[in-house]
Amino acid sequence: MLCLLIINNFKEDIDNKIKSELNNCTSMNMVNIYKEIYSRLIKPIYITLLISISLLLILKSKSDPTFKTQKIKTYSLGFLSIIFIESSSKFISNNLIQNSFLSVLPLVLILMIYFYFLITMKVKKI
Secondary structure (H helix, E strand, C coil): CHHHHHHCCCCCCCCHHHHHHCCCCCHHHHHHHHHHHHHHHCCCHHHHHHHHHHHHHHHCCCCCCCHHHHHHHHHHHHHHHHHHHHHHHHHCCCCHHHHHHHHHHHHHHHHHHHHHHHHHHCCCCC
């Protein structure tokens, strides 16, 4: 975070000793800095998404004839989500709008699964 502040000239009062210790703190290295922040702050949110996807299995009874197809769909969705999570860091760039979209995407997907649960379980809002 200190590197981002230095590059964006928000912290001008930092002495030269600290600047010299930050070897990779250049404006040419911004994409790598954004990728690192993304992998440390946003990627852990995807764990909640994977848990929500696995909970889709509780919506059908094991004795239901369509349970096997539900299981295959859930597995496929989880597998594709893992592939997307691992490849999403390649989409990080200097574009703030694109980075914001990738940061908000896991929250939107989690809310979509949550509302799907509410609709499927027919739970009324209290």
